[in-house]
Amino acid sequence: MDDFSSPSTGSGSSGQEVPEHWYQPIADFLGTAYLRNAFTYGTVAEVDFLAPRLCPPGFSCSEEAVKTSETRQNPKKMPCLLDAGCGPGRHALEFARRGWSVHGVDISPRFIELGREAAQAEGLDCTFRLGDLRRLDVEAAYDAVVCLCQGGFGLVGGGLDGDLEILRRLCRALRPGGRLALSAFNAFFVVKYPTEDSELSGLEFDPATGLHQEIAELRDPEGNTRRVHATTCCYTPRELRALSRLAGLHVIDVYGVSPGDYAERAPSVDLHEYLLLAERPLEPVSV
Numbered sequence: 001m002d003d004f005s006s007p008s009t010g011s012g013s014s015g016q017e018v019p020e021h022w023y024q025p026i027a028d029f030l031g032t033a034y035l036r037n038a039f040t041y042g043t044v045a046e047v048d049f050l051a052p053r054l055c056p057p058g059f060s061c062s063e064e065a066v067k068t069s070e071t072r073q074n075p076k077k078m079p080c081l082l083d084a085g086c087g088p089g090r091h092a093l094e095f096a097r098r099g100w101s102v103h104g105v106d107i108s109p110r111f112i113e114l115g116r117e118a119a120q121a122e123g124l125d126c127t128f129r130l131g132d133l134r135r136l137d138v139e140a141a142y143d144a145v146v147c148l149c150q151g152g153f154g155l156v157g158g159g160l161d162g163d164l165e166i167l168r169r170l171c172r173a174l175r176p177g178g179r180l181a182l183s184a185f186n187a188f189f190v191v192k193y194p195t196e197d198s199e200l201s202g203l204e205f206d207p208a209t210g211l212h213q214e215i216a217e218l219r220d221p222e223g224n225t226r227r228v229h230a231t232t233c234c235y236t237p238r239e240l241r242a243l244s245r246l247a248g249l250h251v252i253d254v255y256g257v258s259p260g261d262y263a264e265r266a267p268s269v270d271l272h273e274y275l276l277l278a279e280r281p282l283e284p285v286s287v
């Protein structure tokens with residue numbers, strides 16, 4: 001079994017300026033097979049939910065508007081979105097299909113390659129860049145940001161500092177008034193429904209850190225399997241709200257969701273994830 005639970009440091013295997021990250025060998029192994037995971041099947045439904053809630057004032061993001069020749073001839077009429085920790089770009093590409101101008105950033109070179117190939121094949125206004133969200137350095141560049149399915153957030157390791165740093169940088173990347181949608185694993189869910197893997201001998205969840213360990217069986221595009229040990233930070237709705245405020249965001253709401261089933265639903269211990277919807281305030285707020 002490969003142990004991918006401990007982040008290491010050093011220069012990236014791609015020769016570009018990203019540190020090594022435990023997810024990169026997973027992305028190399030999975031490649032296109034990532035999109036065979038059941039949790040990816042609900043992408044269209046997720047974007048159906050997100051697009052109207054992230055569409056900034058002054059833009060029309062309805063399907064009708066996207067189809068008009070005026071919008072097609074003037075892409076600036078559509079909002080600019082950052083997909084943070086985009087993976088192979090399933091959300092990025094779906095937003096771009098709806099006319100949004102999209103940039104995806106991810107730390108795994110293999111996923112960036114796949115995103116670029118897909119965008120090129122479909123001729124979409126969607127670019128992909130290799131990068132580490134912990135170093136994202138853009139100010140007020142995007143109308144909206146998504147960070148979904150633990151797109152970096154929750155994969156930083158122990159302590160809240162890494163995730164807080166990512167939230168701060170995502171907030172800064174938004175134009176004032178711009179919105180963020182971010183999903184995180186539900187700490188209550190993993191306690192209520194433990195996987196009880198004998199190799200982890202009951203140590204799946206650490207209440208002191210919120211870290212959840214799991215052993216997952218991955219399958220590559222040829223059907224070869226590999227067992228990996230991965231660690232994710234899980235959250236409660238109150239932690240998400242508190243961290244967002246510290247990052248300078250105004251929280252609109254926190255919903256209880258499952259992959260492919262996003263709704264304005266109260267947080268629940270019985271759903272896998274929480275979806276945070278937040279806004280960069282027009283004026284900075286003091287914490």
Ligand SMILES: C[S@@+](CC[C@H](N)C(=O)[O-])C[C@H]1O[C@@H](n2cnc3c(N)ncnc32)[C@H](O)[C@@H]1O
Pocket residue numbers: 021023024027040084085086087088089090091105106107108111131132133134147148149150151152153155
């Ligand atoms: C479970 S995948 C989610 C991908 C995508 N958002 C989705 O919904 O399918 C987690 C992604 O986060 C990326 N990632 C992890 N840490 C990151 C970081 N610090 N900066 C950028 N990307 C990161 C990984 O490379 C991986 O593609």
